[in-house]
Structures are given as structure tokens and as C-alpha cells.
Amino acid sequence: MAILTRDDLNIRLGKTDKDPGEKIMVAPLLEDKQIGEGSIDLRLGTFFWLFRQTELEKADSDVLSSESQMLRFMEPVRKGFGENFVLHPGQFALAGTFEYIVLPPDVAAYVTTRSRYGRIGLLIATATFVHPCWKGCLTLELENVGVVPIVLKCGSSIAHIIFHETKQPVKPKPEKGKPPVYPTRPSLKALSKTESKKLEEVFQKLYHRDQRTSL
Numbered sequence: 620m621a622i623l624t625r626d627d628l629n630i631r632l633g634k635t636d637k638d639p640g641e642k643i644m645v646a647p648l649l650e651d652k653q654i655g656e657g658s659i660d661l662r663l664g665t666f667f668w669l670f671r672q673t674e675l676e677k678a679d680s681d682v683l684s685s686e687s688q689m690l691r692f693m694e695p696v697r698k699g700f701g702e703n704f705v706l707h708p709g710q711f712a713l714a715g716t717f718e719y720i721v722l723p724p725d726v727a728a729y730v731t732t733r734s735r736y737g738r739i740g741l742l743i744a745t746a747t748f749v750h751p752c753w754k755g756c757l758t759l760e761l762e763n764v765g766v767v768p769i770v771l772k773c774g775s776s777i778a779h780i781i782f783h784e785t786k787q788p789v790k791p792k793p794e795k796g797k798p799p800v801y802p803t804r805p806s807l808k809a810l811s812k813t814e815s816k817k818l819e820e821v822f823q824k825l826y827h828r829d830q831r832t833s834l
Contacts, residue, residue, distance in 0.1 A: 621783060621784055622657050622781060622782065622783045623657070623726070623782040623783065623784065624656060624657055625654055625655065625656050625657070627782075628643070628654055628659065628782065629654065631643040631726070631782075632644075632645065632648075632654075640723075641723030641724060641725055641726070641788075642721075642723060643721070643722060643723060643726060643782065644719070644720065644721035645659055645661075645718050645719075645720050645780070646718060646719055647717075647718065648718070649662070653776065655779070657781060658731075658779040658780060658781045658782075659779070659780050659782075660733070660776035660778070660779060661716045661717070661718055661730070661757070661776065661777065661778045661779070661780050662716065662717035662718060662774050662775060662776055662777065663704070663714060663716070663717060663759075663771055663772070663773050663774065663775055663777045664714060664715035664716055664717045664756065664773065665697060665698045665699060665700055665702075665717070665773045665774075666695065666696070666697055666698075666714070666715055667695070667696040667697075667698070667704060667712050667713065667714050668693045668694070668695060668696070668712060668713040668714075669693065669694055669696055669710075669712050670692055670693055670694075670711065671692045671693060671694050693713075696712075698773045699773065700717075700773055700774045701772060701773060701774055702772070702773050703770050703771065703772055703773075704770075704771045704772075704773060705768050705769070705770055705771070706741070706761055706762075706763040706768065706769045706771060707763060707768045708740075708763050708764075708765060708766055708767065708768065709763065709764075710762070710763050711760070711761065711762045712761045712762075713758055713759070713760060713761070714758070714759045714761050715756045715757065715758055715759065716756045716757045716759065716778070717756075717773075717774060718756065719755065719756055720749070720753060720754070720755065720756070720757060720780070721753070721754045722749060722750070722751050722752060722753045722754075722782075723751065723752070723788075724751050724752055724785075724788035724789050724790070724791055725751065725784055725785050725787070725788040725789075726751060726782050726783070726784055726785065727748070727749060727750055727751050727782070727783060727785055728748075728749040728753075728780050728781060728782045728783070729747045729748050729749060729780070729781055730743070730744050730747045730749065730757065730759070730778050730779065730780050730781075731743075731744075731747065731778060731779050731781065732744070732777075732778055732779075733776060733777060733778055733779060736769070736771075736777060739765055739767075739769055740763055740764045740765020740766070740767075740769065741761065741762075741763060741764075741765070741769050741771075741777075742760075742761070742762045742764055743759045743760070743761055743777060743778050744759055744760055744778070749780070750789075751785060751788070751789045752789065752791045752792070757780075759777070759778065
């Protein structure tokens with residue numbers, strides 16, 4: 620399960636004359652420097668989900684697995700490319716990558732925060748694995764665990780995606796309907812128990828902070 624280097628990535632992306640075999644798609648790549656020695660930089664998209672101010676005392680992690688329930692206390696925010704999005708201390712938001720990604724059956728990937736943001740308290744994912752045959756924009760779970768607001772510019776490189784080959788190709792699952800072939804907003808669907816529990820913890824922090832502020 621070797622990690623793909625810059626040369627490997629250029630071949631797999633179809634940027635050389637060599638046969639790429641099963642191609643990787645990461646688009647749009649606005650600059651060649653996004654391709655690093657062992658990863659590709661991912662940019663922050665322009666669509667976000669934020670928590671609504673609510674009077675509910677708590678949120679049940681079992682209920683949070685339902686998108687309709689999530690919409691009760693989350694609201695969409697749209698920014699323009701190049702505009703700033705401010706994430707305050709303790710705040711949690713869902714965001715999407717600017718790039719649309721397609722993985723072949725013999726490649727998996729995982730996502731990490733760029734160190735320049737990690738050093739000021741930004742976490743960009745609670746679920747970092749990208750399985751073979753993935754198609755779409757990635758949903759990033761943004762959390763500011765620092766002590767000062769973090770200014771994020773839509774379109775800036777916020778994360779790395781690292782690719783590695785699998786021991787053998789996986790068998791693609793039958794697709795339900797037509798997969799998206801364009802950038803999509805961050806999804807609220809199919810949250811894992813871990814992700815749902817994380818949202819519940821953040822919700823509790825926000826609720827108790829608002830309660831102290833109102834006293």
C-alpha cells in the first residue's frame with residue numbers, strides 16, 4: 620500500500636505521456652504547485668453548514684444521523700470565491716472542498732489539515748478516509764479548537780489529500796442513480812455514529828456557552 624509520490628500522481632492524473640492505467644481525478648487544479656511530493660493540496664469551497672441558535676437543550680446523536688433532523692438546527696451559508704469565512708473559538712461548521720475528486724478501484728486516500736492551520740487550532744476532519752471508487756467533493760468538518768477566531772479564505776489551500784494504492788482493486792458497488800459530476804455542497808447524509816457524537820458534543824458546548832452569556 621505505497622503512497623503515491625509527485626511523479627506517480629502526475630501519471631495517474633494524466634499529466635504525462637505514460638499510460639495512467641486507472642486515472643485519479645482532482646479538478647479543478649488551479650496551480651501545478653498543488654501537487655506536492657506525496658500529496659495534493661485541497662482548497663476550501665464556498666458552501667458551509669452552521670449551527671442555528673436554538674432553544675433545544677441537547678441533541679441526541681441517534682437523531683443526528685437523519686438529515687431532516689439536522690436541518691432543524693443547521694443553516695446553509697454561501698460565500699463567494701476569495702471571500703473570508705470566520706470560524707470562532709469552539710465553533711463547528713461543515714464545509715466542502717473546492718475540488719471534485721474521483722478515485723479508481725485501486726486507490727484510497729486520506730485527508731489531513733495543513734500544518735499552517737493546525738498550528739493555530741484548526742481541525743478540518745473527524746472522518747478522514749476516502750474509499751476507492753469515491754466520486755464527489757469531500758465534506759470537511761471544521762472546528763476551531765484554538766483561542767482566537769480563524770479567518771479562512773474560500774479557495775485557499777486548507778488540507779492535504781494523500782493517496783495510496785490498495786493491494787488489489789475493489790469491486791465497485793452499483794450506483795444508486797447518477798453520481799454528481801460537478802462540485803456539490805457539503806453533505807449532511809449518512810453521518811457515522813462517531814461524527815454524530817462529535818456534533819452532539821459541539822452542540823452542547825454552544826448551548827452552555829449561550830446560557831452563560833445570557834445570564
